[in-house]
Amino acid sequence: MAQLTSNGSVPTLADVARHANVSTATVSRCLNSPDQVVGETRERVLKAVRELGYAPNFGARALAAKHTNTVGAVIPTMENAVFARGLQAFQEELGRHGKTLLVASSAYNETLEDEQVRALVARGADGLLLIGYDRSSELYAFLAKRKVPALVAWSYAAQKEQPAIGFDNRAAMAELARLVIGHGHRHIACISAPIASNDRARGRVQGIGDAMTEAGLAPDDLLLIETPYGIETGEAAFRQVMADTPETTVVMCANDVLAIGALRAAREMGVRVPEDVSVTGFDDIEIAMLAEPALTTVHVPHREMGRRAATLMIQMLRDGDTGQSVELPTDIRLRRSLGPARSGDLSKASMA
Amino acid sequence: MAQLTSNGSVPTLADVARHANVSTATVSRCLNSPDQVVGETRERVLKAVRELGYAPNFGARALAAKHTNTVGAVIPTMENAVFARGLQAFQEELGRHGKTLLVASSAYNETLEDEQVRALVARGADGLLLIGYDRSSELYAFLAKRKVPALVAWSYAAQKEQPAIGFDNRAAMAELARLVIGHGHRHIACISAPIASNDRARGRVQGIGDAMTEAGLAPDDLLLIETPYGIETGEAAFRQVMADTPETTVVMCANDVLAIGALRAAREMGVRVPEDVSVTGFDDIEIAMLAEPALTTVHVPHREMGRRAATLMIQMLRDGDTGQSVELPTDIRLRRSLGPARSGDLSKASMA
Known part of the structure; x- marks a missing residue:
């Protein structure tokens, strides 16, 4: 040439x-x-x-x-299948409308998210998809000034103004906690991602408290362990739960990956799930069903959320619309990892 | 304000x-x-x-x-943990040098990859990370004309000029196939992603052929099923293998996700792994070890690859260097899913 x-x-x-x-x-x-x-x-x-x-x-x-047909997204991590799956659907729908998606991942770091949002705006993103509501008011003000529409996903709270497409993390986890309590569990532990700047994780932990209060249990009795996202960290947290509070009969994990780590630790420790201790997750990623035992969890319609986020984003970009928030339903997948609470102490004998 | x-x-x-x-x-x-x-x-x-x-x-x-401190990457899919993990390490290292990573995913579609590369260049990406060598010469010419350095990852072939950091997919799979043949397997099936525009998948299939030739087997006897990436597709392909060639004693999958699907199908069909049929994977993602039975696979140093790709990219951007290609070693993780070949037919009785 x-x-x-x-x-x-x-x-x-x-x-x-x-x-x-x-x-x-x-x-x-x-x-x-x-x-x-x-x-x-x-x-x-x-x-x-x-x-x-x-x-x-x-x-x-x-x-x-005045527009570049590029949409940006900043997600907490690429190493979580739930974001990957939702974004894939988001991208497919954007692609049908001739738009390209560029993704940055913030490693759950607020400062990095801030930088990445600004970089995407500087690179000409027409609109942004962001995960959850929690971020500085300065960043929201920056986006408003730059007239870049931002859509929140993975969270939905009726009282928030920011357009969002998501689900009520707190209500969804409360529903699962009611089911857990219905199985006779009174000594509940929770393993969660750090909740300070993560409204999804915070809502899930609050949801457990809500169900405990309804059942006449003291939410302050909930043993909460916060740990970064990962299988290994879930594993370590489960060991800590069993060491600190051996009376625990159920470990509710704020996401499936932590729960997979908990299941692995239980297997290594010789703790039988669910006979000795029940374990639950949140998200319903593919390995939830493949785990041994299969994981009881909250099913989130990730693809549906991604697809509808794209539809809403396209509308916001086309019409200068502020965006009508959408709440999606979740449902519980009851699988073998949740069983009735054992009665009495976890005997030392059953632990390898 | x-x-x-x-x-x-x-x-x-x-x-x-x-x-x-x-x-x-x-x-x-x-x-x-x-x-x-x-x-x-x-x-x-x-x-x-x-x-x-x-x-x-x-x-x-x-x-x-003259530069924007933005690096772009186009990956085939976000839904594969191997890319997510490598990119996370790539980004961490870039971040230490003040660079932002923007990622697009092409859904294994060459036309889409082409568009995304051009969009990233138009958005001012200083350099690009691309997966594997296979793409049109026009696209490589475009990048050369725009003076945007492009680094290939996940592949390494000594004879290629394009700077790359990766591993020899063909040699790695040949090594695993030698181990499989050493376990007495003669009736080998392979489930792979489509190989036409994917040099990683193609190399892995060729590697099996190489080992078969060395062992005096006819590579043409390899039953090859090509199917898109996914657990469900791996499941369907395994069913097809067992229906078409019940004499198969081992199913070598070109990636772990397809292998997880094969394991699931085997369980549902009442085919015991490895007693009736062995299954192997490629990548060594986390669920390879958690699968039941744990998966024999090729371990790829994804984080190391991502980290070193960043180092090389930074050097290429700083020095206008053409980039010295790097070959990384892989190794085999022998786990329970590979066993000796059964003798005789897979009796109908053992299948549920």
């Missing part, structure tokens, strides 16, 4: 115009509103674009078109 | 300069080379940036600085 620019540098709009023998305005029109250019001219311009390896300069193009 | 721009529009560099009572050149210097600005002035400018909600305009800034 011949090098057709005059000086071997990065090809410009003018180079494309010269090569296709049209005006620069025609090249712009071809790239931004191809429908307005007759077929033959369009073909010639696009051929020149291809041959020269021209890519529109963001700055110029954004100024002309 | 007061709205300080003159007309309520998106704040500009000039607005910041006016608010901080400095020249626009000083604002630019503060943003691009803060070390060159005295502390007090810098503080005043950064305060104005915060108060106005100013974010540098990419176009102008890129023209001035």
Whole structure:
């Protein structure tokens, strides 16, 4: 392929115009509103674009078109299947509307999330998908000033103004906790991701407290262990629970990955699930069903959430709409890891 | 916080300069080379940036600085833990050097990958991480013309010019196949992702053929089933293998997720693993060890690969270096899913 620019540098709009023998305005029109250019001219311009390896300069193009057809998302981690799954559906639906998704992951770090949001805005993201409500008011103010619509996902709280598509983490976990208490459990432990700047995790822990209060139990008796997301951390937290409060009959984990770690620790310790101790999760990722024993958990419609988030985002971008929040239902998947509370102490004998 | 721009529009560099009572050149210097600005002035400018909600305009800034400190990556899917894990390490290392990572996922679709690469370049990515070598020569030519360094990961082939950090998929799978054949297996089936535009999958299938040839078996006898990535697809493929070629004694899967699906199908069909049929994977993701039975697989150092890819990328960006390719070692994790080949037919009786 011949090098057709005059000086071997990065090809410009003018180079494309010269090569296709049209005006620069025609090249712009071809790239931004191809429908307005007759077929033959369009073909010639696009051929020149291809041959020269021209890519529109963001700055110029954004100024002309006011939008870049790029949507950004900042998620806490790529290593959690729930975000991956929701984003895949989000992207598929955006793709059907000609939009590209760029994703950054913040490692559950608020400062990093802040930087990534600003970087995506600087790179020209038309809109942003963010996970949960918790972030500084400065960042929300920044987005409002920059007129970049932001949609919250994975959380839904009726009283919040920020447009959101998600579910009520607190109510969902309260429902599971009622089922757990219905199985006779009174000594409940909870392993959660750190709750300080994570409204999803915080809501789930509060939900357990709500169900305990309803059942006449003291929510302060809930043993709460906060630990970073991961299988190994869930494993260590389960060991700590059994060492600190051997009277525990159920360990409710705020996500499935921590629960998988708890199941692994139980197996290594010779603690039978659910005969000695029950374990529950939250999310219903694929390994929840494959785990041994299969995990009782809260099923979250991740794909549905991603797909509908895209529909809402497209509407917000097109109509300058503020976005009507959507609450999605969750439901409980009762599997073998939850059983009746054992009576009496966990005998030392049953532990390897 | 007061709205300080003159007309309520998106704040500009000039607005910041006016608010901080400095020249626009000083604002630019503060943003691009803060070390060159005295502390007090810098503080005043950064305060104005915060108060106005100013974010540098990419176009102008890129023209001035020639780089954006953004690195892009296009991966086949976010729903595979191996990419998530490698990218997390890639990002952590980039972050230590003040760079932001933006990720797009192509759903294993070459056309989509092409669009996403061009979108990342248009958004100002300084460099790109791409998975495997397979893509059109036009796309490589485009990147060369735009002078955007591209680093291939997850693949390594000594004869390729493109800088890469990865491992030899073919040699790694050949080593596993030798171990499988050493267990007496002669009737081998392989479940793989589609190999046409995926050099990693293609290499792994070829590796099985290499080991078969060495052992005096005909590589053409390998039953190959190609299916998209996923647990359900692996499950369906295993059922097809057992229906089409019941003489199969081992099913070698080109990745762990397909193998997990195969294990699930085997359990549902009442086929015992490894007594009736052995199953192997590739990648060594976390569930490989948690699966029942635990999965024999090829361990790939995903985090190490991500970390070293970042180091190499930073060097390429800083020095305009072409990048020295790196081959990483893999090793085999022998677990319970691989056993000796059964002798004789898989009796109908043993199947539920």
